[in-house]
Amino acid sequence: EVRLLDSGGTLVQPGGSLRLSCAASGFTFKNSAMAWVRQAPGKGLEWVSTIGGSGDSTFYADSVKGRFTVSRDNLKNTVYLQMNTLRVEDTAVYYCAKLQWPSPDYWGPGTLVTVAS
Amino acid sequence: ENVLTQSPGTLSLSPGERATLSCRASQSVTNTYLAWYQQKPGQAPRLLIYGASSRATGIPDRFSGSGSGPEFTLTISRLEPEDFAVYYCQQYGSSTWTFGQGTKVEVK
Numbered sequence: 001e002v003r004l005l006d007s008g009g010t011l012v013q014p015g016g017s018l019r020l021s022c023a024a025s026g027f028t029f030k031n032s033a034m035a036w037v038r039q040a041p042g043k044g045l046e047w048v049s050t051i052g053g054s055g056d057s058t059f060y061a062d063s064v065k066g067r068f069t070v071s072r073d074n075l076k077n078t079v080y081l082q083m084n085t086l087r088v089e090d091t092a093v094y095y096c097a098k099l100q101w102p103s104p105d106y107w108g109p110g111t112l113v114t115v116a117s
Numbered sequence: 118e119n120v121l122t123q124s125p126g127t128l129s130l131s132p133g134e135r136a137t138l139s140c141r142a143s144q145s146v147t148n149t150y151l152a153w154y155q156q157k158p159g160q161a162p163r164l165l166i167y168g169a170s171s172r173a174t175g176i177p178d179r180f181s182g183s184g185s186g187p188e189f190t191l192t193i194s195r196l197e198p199e200d201f202a203v204y205y206c207q208q209y210g211s212s213t214w215t216f217g218q219g220t221k222v223e224v225k
Contacts, residue, residue, distance in 0.1 A: 035214070037162075045154075045162065045205055047214035059212045062118075095161055102209035103152035105173060107161035 002026040002106040006096045009111030012086055016115070020081040022096030022108055030054070030074040033099040036081050038092035039110075046092075050099070051079060064090075086115045119144045119210050121217035129225040136193040138220045140206035145186050150209040153182055153191045156219075157202045165204075166191065196222070 008020040022034070036048040049070040050059045058070050069082040079096055093112050097104030120143040130136055140151075148169040154162040164173040166182035169189060179194040193200055201224055206217040 037216075044219045045156075045207075045216040047207075047216065050214065061213070100164075100167065102150055102214070103164060103167045103207065104154075104162075105164045105167070107163075110161055 002098060004096055004098060004106055004108035006094065006108035006111045009094060009113045011114045011116065013117050014086060014088055014115055016086050017082070017084045018086065018113060020083070020094055020096075020111060020113070022079045022081075024077045024079070024096075024098065027098065029077040033057075033101060034070075034072065034079040035097045035099055035104055036070065036079075037095045037097055037104065037107075038090075038113075039095070040089075040092045043092075048094070049081065083113070086113075088115050091115045118213065119146065119208055119215055121206050121208060121215055123204075123206060123217035123220045125220060126218075127221045127223060129223050130196055131225045132196050132198055134196050136191075136196055136200070136222055138191040138193075138204055138222075140184075140189045140191070140217050142187040142189075142208060144210070146189070146208045146210060148185055151182075151184075151189050152207045153180075154205045154207060155200075155202050156205065162205065193222075 003025045006022040035050040051070045055072045067085045072079040093110040095110045096108045098106045122141045124139045151169040153166040156162040170182045181192045203219045
């Protein structure tokens with residue numbers, strides 16, 4: 001059974017940093033691209049970032065490019081999202097997702113990031 | 118950026134009725150790269166349809182997807198009580214992923 005558990009969300013001040021993690025199990029992790037998708041309160045879904053199975057390929061939405069970095073550890077079956085220079089508009093539930101290329105087919109439960117002073 | 122516009126914004130129907138949801142892209146979308154998701158309050162999205170018309174694992178056959186080019190449709194043949202939710206289309210192209218703004222299917 002595919003399982004994704006995203007974590008690390010909390011309250012952080014504008015300009016601060018945070019790292020989210022997503023622990024995966026139930027599939028061959030190194031063979032799967034992974035993505036982060038976010039959802040601001042009461043809003044729709046917004047793609048944030050994607051990383052290829054080996055970690056060599058990374059992609060970012062314009063809204064986070066230069067501030068967020070996606071990475072993965074294929075020995076720990078974990079994908080990360082390092083978020084720097086956080087803004088109020090980054091407040092959202094962040095979901096990690098496994099890709100059945102190119103569509104996310106399994107999603108974690110989400111972790112809430114609140115950026116506020 | 119390939120913008121996806123979903124219509125209608127809200128669909129008010131009764132259980133047993135047919136639901137037809139539309140997703141229009143501002144640029145052409147390769148069929149393989151168009152998907153539909155269902156999201157209920159407080160839950161993560163669930164993949165329903167990928168490749169424009171293929172049902173994901175465990176999805177009932179009352180859900181079907183169709184369309185090509187810029188215009189795609191999700192049809193729910195007979196609404197069950199558990200189908201009232203928000204539905205999103207999603208596309209991939211040029212190393213970016215975009216979602217539509219969603220269609221809410223609510224009980225009439």
